[in-house]
Amino acid sequence: MxxxxxxxxxxxxxxxxxxxxxxxxxxxxxxxxxxxxxxxxxxxxxxxxxxxxWSRETWTKRERSMVTIALLAALGHYEEMAMHVRATARTGATMDDIREALLHVAIYAGVPAANQAIKVAREALAGMKEGEGHGDEGHGQAAL
Structure with missing residues (x-):
């Protein structure tokens, strides 16, 4: 013990x-x-x-990544969502996967939540393309 x-x-x-x-x-x-x-x-x-x-084997890291992004977006936790968008460099979720997750957010959680989430995701993805983020950035001590 x-x-x-x-x-x-x-x-x-x-x-x-x-x-x-x-x-x-x-x-x-x-x-x-x-x-x-x-x-x-x-x-x-x-x-x-x-x-x-996250350590369960039922879903892949890619699947967990998409669900996590959608949940964080739906709840308006955009800083955490951006961190998980950057983490897709390690989970295998693609830009198409992120877009699909956020389309679900628009229908099931509302257009305003999805609209803000798309903005945050675009910024995170742009930062990754510019070499600013490789999935390991996060802000705040409470970041998951």
């Missing part, structure tokens, strides 16, 4: 998946910037989001 100082197997699995999807630089930044205040949150998302959900 792991202690509080010893990470669980699920945490270690989540950390590996998180590095695969978001990139080494992003994860190292998030870990380096964590404090005593948000450290438990970083552990929670690493274990739950990345270890429990």
């Amino acid at each position: 792991p202690t509080e100082d010893e990470p669980s197997e699920r945490y270690l699995q989540g950390l590996a998946t998180r590095r695969t999807v978001l990139g080494e630089a992003h994860v190292e930044r998030a870990l380096a910037n964590q404090s005593g205040f948000d450290g438990p949150f970083q552990s929670l998302i690493t274990e739950a989001a990345w270890g429990h959900v």
Whole structure:
């Protein structure tokens, strides 16, 4: 049984998946910037989001990427959505996949949400083409 100082197997699995999807630089930044205040949150998302959900083998990383982008867009979490658009460089989701996910957002979550999401996605994709992002940028300590 792991202690509080010893990470669980699920945490270690989540950390590996998180590095695969978001990139080494992003994860190292998030870990380096964590404090005593948000450290438990970083552990929670690493274990739950990345270890429990993203590490499942039922869907591919590409499929999870598309669903995540659509959900974040529908909920108006555009900064996180941009991070996941950049992560498509590692998940295999294409520009066509992103567009299809955002078309679903327009119908099921509303045109205003999709309109803003398309703007954010275009900016993230343009940054990737210009060499600014390789899927490992993210902003804020709370970034998934």
